[in-house]
Amino acid sequence: MLQQTQVKTVIPYFERWLQAFPTIAALATADLQQVLKVWQGLGYYARARNLHRAAQEILQHHQGIFPTELEAVLALPGIGRTTAGGILSAAYNQRVPILDGNVKRVLARVVALETAPNRTIARLWQASTVLLDPDNPRDFNQALMDLGATVCTPKHPACLICPWKEYCRAHTLNMQDELPVSETRPPLPRKSIGVGVIWNAAGEILIDRRRPEGLLGGLWEFPGGKIEPGETVEECIQREIREELGIEIAVGDRLITINHTYSHFHVTLHVHHCHHLSGEPQPIESDEVRWVQVTELEKFPFPKANIHIINALLAGE
DNA sequence: CACACGTGGGC
DNA sequence: TGCCCAAGTGT
Structure with missing residues (x-):
């Protein structure tokens, strides 16, 4: 849970997770949908799928x-060198190094790394390995992470109270505010998506379950797709629903417009009410499609952007 | 090796 | 507002 996620964010999820899955066996035998429901909102959903498989x-x-x-x-899915090192040093005091975001920054400053950390990752692993206290790897790793979290911070590091200031090349050279070297990143691309909240005559809504791999894998969503150049939102939704579900709909009023940022792109979701006209919905580009009552939506794991849609539906009742 | 992969908080 | 960063891993 802590991979790329702050401790403060994780804590409430961790509590609920242990309530739901108190043992490895409980997690292993749980339904993936239940696992994703407990994970809903934490992001990087591959972590939940991997943890389930690992159990x-x-x-x-x-x-x-x-x-x-x-x-x-x-060898367990979702556990790499840093998580393995964290577990084995913390739980068993084994001599295994770690290299999380905090440690990367601390070591990049200690050695005054000339490049962005991710360009010279082997050098940083080497430093973490060499520096590891062989007599107390548990406390050393924890202290190294805590040093980064509380003293050797990204902005305005507190070098004056740092126990390593004498050994730190960045401090010696007074370069702590310029290190680590940051990667220059191009701006995130933007996408516009048309989304349909499709009602049938029974007053139910159509939702689909995304395929298990890739972005938001295994989560449910309101169907839709990318708006093509020269296409209106209404045309997009009608086309996408025909292509992905094999049904005909009438696109109606706008429900809500949502701006959302994922790790690697921005999206604008243009969400419209729609009415089912004909055809039986088929999971052509998804794993499953279902007609559900509005009140049933809370049982399914949805990504954050779709939670906004659900809230708009509930607010409109 | 570069990129995909969520969300929330800080500034 | 927009960008950076957070107990990284898999492909």
Whole structure:
């Protein structure tokens, strides 16, 4: 849960997660939809899918006991070097280094790394490995992360109270405010999406479940797709629904317009009410389609942007 | 190795 | 507002 996510954000999810899945066996035997529902809102949903699979692999290959060999831990889905090192050093005081965002920044300053950290990742792993206190790897790793979180911060590091200031090349050179070197990133691309809230004669709404891999994999959504050049929102929604669900609809009033940012692009969702005209919905580009009552929507895992749509529907009741 | 992969908070 | 960053991993 903590991968690329702040501790403060994780805590309430962690509490609810342990309520729902108190043991590895409970997680392994849970339905993926239930797992994603508990994860809803945390983001990077591959982590939930990987954790679910990891629990199943632990049942199958490790008698339900979390492994203590580095190689076996690294073999679990969703656990890389940093998570494995964090677990094995914290739980068993094993001599395994870590390299999370905090440690990257601390070490990039300590060695006055000339490049952006992600361009020289091997050098930083080397530093983390060499510096690791062989007599107390647990406390060393925790202290290194805490140093980055509280003293060697991204902006305005508190070098004067830093226990490593004498050994830190960045501080010695008075370069702490210029390091680490940041990557120059091009601006995120923008996409416009037409989305339909499709009603049938029974007053139900059509939702679909995304395929298990890729963006928001396994989550439910209101159907729609990318607005092509020269196309109106209404034309887009009608076309996408025909292509993805194989049904005919009439596009009606606008419900809401949502701006949302994902990790690698911005989107604007143009959401319209629609009415089902003909055809049985088919999961042509999704895993499953369903007609549901508005009151049932809360049972399904939805991404954040779609939660806004649900709230707009509830507000309009 | 570069890129995909969510969301919230800080400034 | 827009950009950076957060207990990174998989492909």
